[in-house]
Structures are given as C-alpha cells and as structure tokens.
Amino acid sequence: MTRTPVDVDKGVRLWAWLLALVVHALFIGVLVFGVSWQRHPEPAPMVAELWADIPKPATTDKITPAVPVPPETPAPPPPPKPEPAPVTPTPPEPAPKIAPRVKSHEAEIALKEKKEKEAQEAKRQEIQRQRDKMLLDQLRQERLEALKEQRQDQKLRVDAEIRRRQAEQVAQNAQAAQAAAVDRYKLAIINKIRANTEVPEGVANGLALEVDVTILPDGGVLEPVRVIKSSGDSRYDQAVIRGILRSQPLPLPADVALRRLFRLTHLQIHHEN
C-alpha cells in the first residue's frame, strides 16, 4: 500500500551518461591537443623583410592592401597603380632627347639613372602619401562610427536605467502595500489576543512579550507557542499564551499569497492598563 520512492527514471540516467561521456571526451581532447606531445624538429627561423628594399610598384602594390586594415579598401588600391605609371614614364622621355646632344654617353647614363631614381622616389612618395591618406580616412571613419555607437549605447543605457527605476518603483510600491497589509493584520491579531487575554492582577504596566506563532492557513495556532523574549513576569507570559490559544482562529487575509507570510509570525504584545 505504501508507495516506495521512485527509482531514478531512465531519461535522467541517459542524460547523465551522455553528459559524463561529453566530459570525458573534453578531457581526452584537452590531453591530446592541449599538451604538445610531438617533439618538433626545431623550425628554421623565418624572417620576412621582403619589400622594403625593392621599391618595384608591383610588389609595393601587392603589399599595400595588406598593411592597412582594409575591410572595404579594395576600391582605393587600384588608383595608385595606374597613376604612377602615366606620370613617371613621362619625365625620362624628355631627358634622353636633350641629353645625347649636349653631354657624353656616360653623363647621359648617369643622368638617366638619376632621373629614374628620382622618378622612383617620387612614385614611392606618391604611394606613401596615398596610403597615409587612406589610413587617415579610414581612421576618421572608424572614429566617427565609434562615436555614433557610443552615443547609441549611452541612449540605450539611459533607457534601460529609466525602465529599471520604474520597475523598482513599482516593486517598492507593491512591497510597501504588502507590508502595510501585513501590519494591519498583525494589529488585528494582536488586538484579538489582547481581548482574549485575562491579565492577572498585579502585573506591572508596560511589560512586553515577544513570541513566534506558527499560524495555520485556517487561522489555527500550532502548539507550542515559542517565547522569544519573556516579559519578565511568567504570570503575564502564561496569560498571553493562553490568550493566543483562546483567540483561534486568528484573523488572516483572504489572499493566499499574503496569508503565506503569516506562517511564522513574530508578535510583540504590550501590557497597558
């Protein structure tokens, strides 16, 4: 007839085993991949300083898009490619024309080299400038976006704060209302107990007794009533406890949620003539 406790059901057990397997898979995974078990042959040091001394436009162009952080810069890089090409080839052209007539062959070569060097220098500077500009633009853009985001964040935060405060206010109001109701019913309970207490003669005025009463949902009182702080006069204490038992059922709120708060009620009862 008596029901035995149900053994752990199958679903729970299955879940538990699954989770246990997951934990072990994780552990073994950490062991296998987390610890570097292989003894690597010392890898040869790799140094990559490739483009700095070779100012060929092709290589620089290939590298430039990689150096800045361009998620949306595939468009800007193309301009540097065509631009230097038409500009730079032009200067060398007039030079050879004048040079052969006035100067010797060696001077011509020297001049040519110089010109070429200058042209390359100009090209490089141009590229550098463009890259700087691109970077600056990007930076500006990023900062703008960050500012915008910040502003949005702030707005959201303020909104959330306002909402939170409102919710708090509502909760506080509800709590205050509940506390007021509890106080009202406590007063009613104490009044009923006072009415039912026959204070023996000779009890001093101003005595106070503190008790914890377990109140059942129907207003009944569970014995024993626990005395938390005696009034100092045992006759008075006894009289009040008798009064409490005599005042059953105690007045309780009809609301179930509110009534639950009275399960263990702390009461303080004064003696006044």
Next chain:
Amino acid sequence: MNITSDISLVSLVLQASVLVQIVMGLLLLVSLLSWSYIFTKMLTLGKARRQTVKFEEEFWATNDIAALYQRSSQHGESVGALERIFESGYREFLRHRKSGTTDTSAVTSGVQRAMKATFQRETDQLESHLAFLATVGSVSPYVGLFGTVWGIMNAFRGLANVGQATLAHVAPGIAEALVATAMGLFAAIPAVVAYNRYAHDTDRLSNRFESFMEEFSNILQRQFKPAVNGR
C-alpha cells in the same frame, strides 16, 4: 627502448605495460561511472528540491488538507518526496479516525511512525550513490599513483640495460606513467567536490522534511481533538 620523436598520447597509452594499461582502463571506467552519478544526482536532487518547495507552498496555502491528500494520491508517481511523506502520515491518520480511536497520543505516535518510515526511505533514496562518489574521491588518486609508480619502475629498469643513459631513454616511460596519475586525479577531484555538495544538499532536504513532519503531526493532532470532542 625505441625512442621515437613522436610520443602522442595514444601511442603512449598503447605502449604502456599491461598493468599500467589495466590501471588506466579501470580509472577511466570509474571516472565514467562517477561522472554519470554526479549528473544523475544533480538532476534528481534539483528535482527533489523543486518539488519540496512547491509542495510546501501548496501545503501552507491550503485550508483543506483532505483535498490536498486526494489530489496527491491521484497524481501517482509524479509526486515528490515530501508529498509522499505527507501522504503516508495522512493515510495513517485517516485509518485511526475510521477505527474510532479516542487516544490522541496513540494517533500522533502512529502518524509519526508512518511518516518516519517514509522519510527514511526517501533520504535513503536521496543519499544513494553518494558512498560511491566518496570512495572514488578517496581511492582513485592512489590507484593512479600505483600505475605511475609501476610505470616509472619499468622505465628505470629499461635504463639499466643501456650503457650510456640519457634522459631521453626514460622520458617517454615517465610521461606514460604520469598519465595514470592524471587520470586518477581527474576521477577524484570532481567526485570529492560532488560528494561534499550533495551531502550538504541532502542534509538540508532531510532537515526540511523533518521540520515538516513535526508541524504536520501537530496539525493532525489538532484536527483529531475536535473530531473526538464532536462525538
């Protein structure tokens, strides 16, 4: 001993001596079991706690204990531990009332005995497997250590046959042996933590059950008096 440059975990375990392999297998099995118990307990204790809180709330909110009894006895298997304790106590109380006993103390002690029996069954159920976790927590580090010591012994014995001994000769053996300790600790640490946690949880739950039993038998005693006086 063949010294390879590749000492992956798998090859380490496979190359270990039979005894160390047995120890490792045992530890893995124990660890699997203890983890499955950890999760089982986690789920069942959580459920028990929720059911207890829910039933306590219901119990203290209702005026009509008889209706609560009706409902919970119809619910069948889905009721929580506290509800079963309540049921057994109330069933005993009803039986006494039917038989027309007027002895209040006999009724009270009978109700208390009935509830006590159910309570003990329930706490027993809550505490099941905890002993296993405690054992795993205290024993598995030693088992792992045993495997390690054995493995290292073998590694050093192999060293005796080599004329010029280097660290490279023993390193794989020691690494392989230490895997056993790692496994022992991996089994032990969660088991100890879980044991302490769940022992505390079951203690709290059974305290709750006990205080409920006290209060409930008081309530029944009060209910019995008017019934007797009414006759």
